[in-house]
Amino acid sequence: MTLDRRSLIALGGAAAVGLAGCAQRSTGTTPAASGASGGAAVTVHLSGDTNMEDLWKKALVPAFVKANPGFSVTVNLDLHGERDAQTQAKLTAADQSGQDAGIDIVDAGFVSTLAEAGIMEAATTATVPNLADVPADTVKAGKGGVPYRGSSVLLAYDSTKVATTPTTLEEMLAWIRANPGAFTYCPPKSGGSGGSFVTTVLDKHLDPAAAQRLRTDYDQEAMKRWAAGFTELAGLNPVIFNKGTYPNGNKQALELLSTGQISMTTVWSDQFITGQKTGTVPSHVKAAQIANPSLTGGAAYLGVVKRSSHKEAALRLVDWVLSPEAQALIAQEIAGYPVIPLSKLPADVQQVFADAHPETLRQPYLDKVTKDMNAQWDQLVPGK
Numbered sequence: 001m002t003l004d005r006r007s008l009i010a011l012g013g014a015a016a017v018g019l020a021g022c023a024q025r026s027t028g029t030t031p032a033a034s035g036a037s038g039g040a041a042v043t044v045h046l047s048g049d050t051n052m053e054d055l056w057k058k059a060l061v062p063a064f065v066k067a068n069p070g071f072s073v074t075v076n077l078d079l080h081g082e083r084d085a086q087t088q089a090k091l092t093a094a095d096q097s098g099q100d101a102g103i104d105i106v107d108a109g110f111v112s113t114l115a116e117a118g119i120m121e122a123a124t125t126a127t128v129p130n131l132a133d134v135p136a137d138t139v140k141a142g143k144g145g146v147p148y149r150g151s152s153v154l155l156a157y158d159s160t161k162v163a164t165t166p167t168t169l170e171e172m173l174a175w176i177r178a179n180p181g182a183f184t185y186c187p188p189k190s191g192g193s194g195g196s197f198v199t200t201v202l203d204k205h206l207d208p209a210a211a212q213r214l215r216t217d218y219d220q221e222a223m224k225r226w227a228a229g230f231t232e233l234a235g236l237n238p239v240i241f242n243k244g245t246y247p248n249g250n251k252q253a254l255e256l257l258s259t260g261q262i263s264m265t266t267v268w269s270d271q272f273i274t275g276q277k278t279g280t281v282p283s284h285v286k287a288a289q290i291a292n293p294s295l296t297g298g299a300a301y302l303g304v305v306k307r308s309s310h311k312e313a314a315l316r317l318v319d320w321v322l323s324p325e326a327q328a329l330i331a332q333e334i335a336g337y338p339v340i341p342l343s344k345l346p347a348d349v350q351q352v353f354a355d356a357h358p359e360t361l362r363q364p365y366l367d368k369v370t371k372d373m374n375a376q377w378d379q380l381v382p383g384k
Helices: 005-012 050-067 084-097 113-115 128-134 136-141 170-176 192-204 208-213 218-234 252-260 271-277 311-321 324-334 346-350 366-379
Strands: 024-028 043-050 073-080 106-107 146-158 266-268 287-290 298-305
Touching: 005 146, 043 050, 043 084, 043 128, 043 311, 050 073, 050 271, 050 311, 084 113, 106 218, 106 311, 106 366, 113 298, 113 366, 128 298, 128 311, 136 146, 146 192, 146 252, 146 271, 146 311, 146 324, 170 192, 170 252, 192 218, 192 252, 208 324, 218 366, 252 266, 252 271, 271 287, 298 311, 311 324, 324 346
Parallel strands: 043 073, 043 106
Antiparallel strands: 024 073, 106 298, 146 266, 146 287, 146 298
């Protein structure tokens, strides 16, 4: 793996938000949708990229079913989260009418929002015993969701073309301006790696108190101060790759870097490390974290829908995801930061993540705030 040591230490930074994107598809991943041998069937709604679908479909679900005979799990992927608004509306309407929405577990950036609204089951160690192993601050940040992995957005670069790696946001912005066409990022609506860059530039123009409020409250006064940040982002258009044509999603941005079409972009740590592991990201492409401030990152959360007809089975799956077996799979398959003590995991995992502390990451904006940020970026930045 070619991840700089400071990229892991860099966890002192950032936000893990939901990914954004487009189409939806359903992938049956176990024997029978109704549950085999009298067991329970669980439906997981996943809002994310294809690497997350592979994690669930190829690793977590098969291992869970093997350890829990008679259970079945179906994973519905909303690729990049394009249908997040519709899914939230569906779950909200079902909750208000006392109906089962047909979704048992949600893996998406909006879990905390629905948990705070009382639509998700409040997670406790009584219903999710393994939650006792997760740092209290990480659990609290989920506002009722169950943290199950961590990740950070990093600065990735072609080491054959970038002579001096930026170590701060100002150095990164200076490099982008000095190297026209060599940098890009995905629109925040299509991927969290681009969303992290946008958030970080906006934060640069806010006082620390206002920036922090946007992590906990829908503060419209603080959001009015984004104007200077959006002006700076729009000002980068002339030096963005392909005259300001932005890639669709985290994966496409990383592909542009890996194929040599650009020299620098922002990436998710787990997606980057997985790419190096599989060979899709060449060894001369490296990644590190910037500072003052760092790019965002944090824990991702699962939510069990309160109105689910399969709540007991859903809680069993969520609890299992916090087991050492599942946490090791997450680390090995997508390089997700474990949320349980490293001492409970294999030695190779302990070595890789020795400096990773998801509970210390700089958090993203509140989900509702992020949606406004995405909409304003669409209106104010491209082609300006």
